[in-house]
Amino acid sequence: MRNKFNHRGHREEIRKMVCISFRFLCVRCGKYLLFSLLAALLIAPTLASNQNRQPTPREKRIRYDIKLALNFDERTYSGFEQVHWVNRGDHATSTIFFHLYPNMRAPDYIAPNQKNELGQVTSDEPRLEVSEVHAVSTNALIPFSFDDLQTTLRVNLREAVQPDAAVDIQIKFKGSVPEIDPEETGIVTHVLQQVSAAIRSERELRRARDTNFMCRGVMMLATSFPILAARSGDDWLRKIEPSIGDSLTTDAADFDVTIESAPGVMIFTPVVAAELTHKEKTDSRHFTAETVRDFAIIAGRNLKSEEHRIGDITVRSLFRADHEVIAQRVLNIAGDALRIYAAKFGPLPLKTVTITEVPLVSTLGSAEFAGLGAIASAFYVDFDSPTMRNMPDVIRDQRASVEDSLEWTVARVVAHQWWGATVGNDAGREPVLDESLSNWSALLYYREMHGEQQTTNALEEQLRGVYKVYRTFGGDDMEASRSSREYRNSFQYAAIVSTKGALMFEALRQLLGDEKFFAALRDYYSANSLEVADMDDLRGAFIAGAPVEQRRAVSRTFDRWLSSKRGDEDIGPPDPKLAEELGLPPRTETKGDKTMLTPFAKLGKFFWQQMTKIR
Template identity: 25%
Template sequence: MKVFSSRAIRKIVNNLKHKKMFMIFITAAIFIFIIGIGIYRIKMSNYTVFEEIISKIQKLNEYEIDAVYYDEEKIIEGTEKIIYVNNTNKTLDSLYFHIYPNVFKKRDTVPFDKNEIEIAYINGFEPGYINIKSVKSTKEGLSYLIIGKGNSILKVKLNEGLEPEDSIKIYINFMVKIPPASGRFGYGKNTINIANWYPIAAVIDNSGWNLEPYYSIGDPFYSDVSNYRVTMTMPQNYIIASTGDLIKRESIEGNYKWSFEAKKVRDFAMIASSKYKIAEDDVDGIAVRSYYFDDESAEISLNAAKDAIKIFNKIFGKYPYKHFSVAASDFFIGGMEYPKLVFIDEGMYKGNDEILEYIIVHETAHQWWYGLVGNNEVKEAWLDEALTEYSTLLYYENKYGKEVKNKVYKEIILGGYNRFRSSIRDNKEVLLKDLGKFNNSREYHALVYCKGAMFFESLRRELGDKVFFDILKVYYDKYKYKNATTEDFIKLCEIVSDRELKSFFNKWLLGQKE
């Protein structure tokens, strides 16, 4: 963009003899200036993508949580202040929050398949839940209702409508009972898994409020990026791995008060253990940590996380946070992703090192696809899971070579899919559907993970490596800290490739014929 000096501008003005000409000049200059700063070009060899620079800047919600953990009772008492911003174009009369711990209150609502309950509760079922003690605004108390399947939704009625772009402070006092479950939320012999544990604002988008239940299939979460400040007071024998950056740790009457801060993250999770050892290293300026129990597993877990971060930084774009942690846990399902923190089944550390590496890499890839580029994991689970599974293959290709990648693809992806296909008769396979429409976890895994990864392999062959990897970089850059949809991804692929791809996507995602 050409820039004029103030002297040159004065000379031009002095030379203008008519006021009308002056106004035309000013109008034209302003127009050119707006166009110049409003649009930029991303050039990548054979295509050009235009993006608007000036767009509405969405303000983030703010969470401040002050919590105390009581070890004997396995209870957390907490206060939460949420500064909620109305980023819609309409007035809101009520706000909705997910209160996920309540689904653990009854055996018939826990988010496990029936054949998993005995594994999750190895010492027998006991309830977990969240009690909402009070909900207030800055000035007064607010009325609220507990609704939804498993009483997992908190509806807060506002005393005055919240106008677009306005914000309100909501104060919630709550108590959480942690169940003896080896899942995302629960405790076992080694760890206390504190995830999906506090009231978190539901997403409101073009379809309205998203109040889907906590399904036993998949990862049924959908949230906006927010800023967090969290304190957790626990006995001094515990070490905490967390989404947040540790600001300080204070000793208070036999306890430690851990203060964390996390900016621009989608959720906030913690895991605590009195048995943790920590291995740490740096990669690309990021502190990578492994929280482990047995010495022989420390190097494997740390190296897998480091190498994955380095490879994905190169392929997709730089990981923007200061740290990333991999934590061994009482978690029988394999692995689970949270911003800057992943849970890994501690049993995997005692078995096959190759499987451990695969799971760690998969969960690390989720830092890009779910953590940074978000999506509705209930309605469009394929969008993050399939891309994450294929990203795991890209790790093997970059670290070990194409031959190893192809072997992993054949054994894990094609093998998993073909074993599923051989056991069913239905020829129409739909990847893009709500979690509640999958028959079981086996079908979900075969279609969303395996066939989803097959789709990305096919898309790569269809478009060629140059365009395919440009798509991933542009997708990450465009939707980082936002929520994307399948339609967003299709449109982006079409723009970058300069091709019509709707029928190609429909064939894979909806089982339609081209």
């Protein structure tokens, strides 16, 4: 096998493929489709009224009081939550909806029938079950039911809640998470997944197990409890649709969370524990957080943390002991990114921002939550460590690509605390509002940290290059304004949503100049902080901030980058030189064939034959 990898021609082909894979491996995407855009004269007054919005007083905020008992070794948990829900709509309602995200399944999902030594069916997906719902005021049982394949909990109140009034209910629940095979989380598997996306046009869908699992001694609970569905006026955003993007859409709320676990199990959340109590058989940690959209939990026995103070915010890096060198670099990058974004966009309503390594599966490079960003452990690669000697040459040769991708990813993940966590948007419908804007923010980080030359390189490699490689492999240009479910896989999503969307913001910056561009972005951030924004809000902010004579050009810029197929003109067409170097034949496609091999198949077949031998 060693001789095969050292064969000059074959080895060079593999090197090129792996290098290209790393260029878009971390440019992950997530969330939503563009709404219809209003005319500038209709949006500007809305923006002005939003800017005068006052912070919501505490008694008018949604609140979760959660008590969770975690059985780390059994991968199970149980608990109660008391939910204070405020009706912010215009009409009374007697129905409240919660999402049970761990129960999300792909349409073609088939449950396994394998059993463990105890005769229990081994599940490969997480599960969240609700057994009781009570009214806090009377302790009376409240009827409930499940919709949408048990992903939605419908609570039928006995009395309607009037506008601006509130109700308190208690929910009893329990859950479990699967154990993920470590083979699914390694760097070679991550690279193979990306190459597979290039070779075939097979559909990828996010699974609940992607962010609710146990692997390599680390447990991740992204959504361990029933969480209120977001609302727009009187309308509940009820439906959860599996796609290549994120499905989590929630309103900001206050959290008071107590977690019990066995001694020695470390618990990390978006905030630092306010209190730790040691008992005979359990440790109890108490956490409080204000105005956050979710409450992700990381648990493990071998986790460490380092932190820096940036202004009023504590930045933490969580890691396994053998990744300390890379985790320290991640901490430094995160601190610099937070400082830059706070100066350019405005302050965060958070006291802590945590970046953690997590053994994410190969279809996911990162995952973002309020106050917490998770990056795949596969990218915590210390090229100076002895373990790298066991890696294939094609991986070790890509040191610069891996390190650049990690820096870009950390900067992008931190930016999600502004775009997605603080300014929310409708998950699954409008990815430009958080994913594209966070990706462009990483470019801003490069400009502020490394100067114009490295920014130009990052613009070409992390943005333009992703689109051009995608087109060279035979991918079709698409509108960036489609819903996330319309993109087949992460390769296509990164090329269209992350790249074209991010480049739209760069085009707006060049059109308006830095002063007006950042003023508009700050206005958008301030007006929609802790709200659920839509594309009208973003477009309105830029039109309102532009001189009258440039407003039509701003509108055309939005339309050109998001609603048209002008990528080859604006970014670049398929690269014939790259195609020739990789041996890509002219593309042929049978209409309607969605699983056919692309022109990359010949080279990809050889790549698969070699890489699958490396274990």
